[in-house]
Amino acid sequence: MYPAAFEYHRPTSIQDALGLLAKHQDDAKLLAGGHSLIPLMKFRLAQPKHLIDLGRIGGLAGVREEKGAVVIGALTTHATIEHSELLKGKCPILPEAAARIGDPQVRNMGTMIPPRTGPP
Ligand SMILES: Cc1cc2nc3c(=O)[nH]c(=O)nc-3n(C[C@H](O)[C@H](O)[C@H](O)COP(=O)(O)OP(=O)(O)OC[C@H]3O[C@@H](n4cnc5c(N)ncnc54)[C@H](O)[C@@H]3O)c2cc1C
Structure with missing residues (x-):
């Protein structure tokens, strides 16, 4: 199955991504790892006209401690969470849960990803 035609955008800053979202609104979808969205697009259950790939935006991935809180970036992979020593110490249920998601790929x-508030 092939997805419906779409325009692919690859912003390199959060500002640019927000600009694209503001411009294309409901016609746009954000793309992170693609493991949920791409299959939906292939089955044409999702047909965004604009795909905004977040992968080139620096600083969105990783786990760190900041002012006494644990911060998990929006582009942090399950594998990073699974192997994070910080999370193993502070919140071990997250690495334990992440290790049970899918397979290594x-x-x-x-x-x-944040909780979904609308259709995929
Ligand atoms: C073979 C297989 C097995 C899987 N097994 C499991 C499992 O056992 N448990 C489980 O929980 N999941 C499972 N998944 C789902 C997988 O973990 C998801 O792909 C992942 O959680 C979604 O992240 P993604 O980066 O792939 O998102 P994408 O597919 O890129 O995006 C998913 C949705 O979130 C939106 N989105 C992405 N990033 C953001 C953002 N920063 N802000 C706002 N919206 C955003 C996208 O627009 C899209 O609507 C499996 C997937 C596959 C293919």
Whole structure:
């Protein structure tokens, strides 16, 4: 199956990504690891006209401690969470849960994503 035609955007800053989202609104979808969205597009259950790939935006991935809180970036993969020593110490349920998601290929690409508020 092939997805419907779409325009591919690869912003390198959050500002540019927000600009694209503001411009294309409901016609646009963000792309992170692609392990949920791409299959949906291939089955044409999702047909965004614009795909905004977040992969080139620096600083969105990783786990760190900041002002006493643990911060997990939006592009942090399941594998990073699985192997994070910080999380193993502070919140071990997350690495334990991440280790049970899919297989290594999925965990190396799939990211933590915010709760969905609408259709995929
Ligand atoms: C073979 C296989 C096995 C899997 N097994 C499991 C499993 O056992 N458990 C499980 O929980 N999941 C499983 N998954 C799902 C996988 O973990 C998801 O792909 C992943 O959680 C979603 O992250 P992604 O980076 O792939 O998102 P994408 O596919 O890129 O995006 C998914 C959705 O989130 C939106 N989105 C992405 N990033 C953002 C962002 N930063 N802000 C706002 N919206 C955003 C996208 O627009 C899209 O609507 C499996 C997937 C596959 C292919």
